[in-house]
Amino acid sequence: MNAWLSQHRAALAMAFRRLWATPFNTLLSLLAIGIALTLPGFGYVVLDNLRDLGRNASGVQQISVFMTVEATRKDVGEIETRLRQFANGKWRFVAKEEALKRMQASEGMAEIVASLPRNPLPDAFIVEPTNTEPEALEVLRKELSGWPKVAHVQLDSAWVKRFDAFLKLGKLALTMLAGLFAAGLIAVTFNTIRLQVMAQAAEIEVARMIGATDTFIRRPFQYFGALQGLFGGLFAGALVLGGLRLLAGPVAELAALYGGSYGLKPPGAFEVGALAAVGALLGWVGAQLSVSLSLRKFD
Known part of the structure; x- marks a missing residue:
């Protein structure tokens, strides 16, 4: 040796x-x-x-979950409970009153908002998943779409897929x-x-x-x-x-x-x-x- x-x-x-x-x-x-x-x-x-x-990047891989307009506080609370149990990333709640105020603060929208008879915006949740792979995001979008009192789930999956294809x-x-x-x-x-x-x-x-x-x-x-x-x-x-x-x-x-x-x-x-x-x-x-x-x- x-x-x-x-x-x-x-x-x-x-x-x-x-x-x-x-x-x-x-x-x-x-x-x-x-x-x-x-x-x-x-x-x-x-x-x-x-x-x-x-x-x-802000908003690139976020999932927006929009409730129905007639959703009650109880319905919103049920979605919050599901998201806490989900434990796969961060999320935040955007009340319809807050969304209306932001819309009213936008340039040229104050008069339009003032003329509305009632708030047309729904409550929403912004979800930021941990797994940002395109396939995982699409699966999550479909799962969230099936939750009660969820009217629409928005994900710019096309952008995510294009970006992922570019990286590959x-x-x-x-x-x-x-x-x-x-x-x-x-x-x-x-x-x-x-x-x-x-x-x-x-x-x-x-x-x-x-x-x-x-x-x-x-x-x-x-x-x-x-x-x-x-x-x-x-x-x-x-x-x-x-x-x-x-x-x-x-x-x-x-x-x-x-x-x-x-x-x-x-x-x-x-x-x-x-x-x-x-x-x-x-x-x-x-x-x-x-x-x-x-x-x-x-x-």
């Missing part, structure tokens, strides 16, 4: 030395890997923020883009390792002559590819954070123009760590492919 750990420590140290031996080439490789990981990483963050924005399309496009850039990252690592193997061909020949196994020879190159991908992933995380910091001000100003407030949610430590881990894995794969194919030439 100690010998195995010593071999891995030595291979890791050798990989670090190779990284620092050619700082300019290392910097260029990290830049290429960082950019390759930044675009899908940034796209993931943008989709995540769009999903939160859609869920938090964006996720699919992002997955395809990530696959392309992952292949590019493997190609960058493959070419870098191939050049290293060619430059150290004589050393590899001598090592094999004195009994070194292919696993022993591959190990430093594998660590080199993994470290290169790891640092490239961390660099990509820094680029994503920097880009979001630059966009935070304009996005907040745009939200203020529409009467709201919204702040971009940056990726957390887990997301940055996942990006670095993906980079390390792809770097290891590229190194494994490159050195395995290159060693065949020494057979």
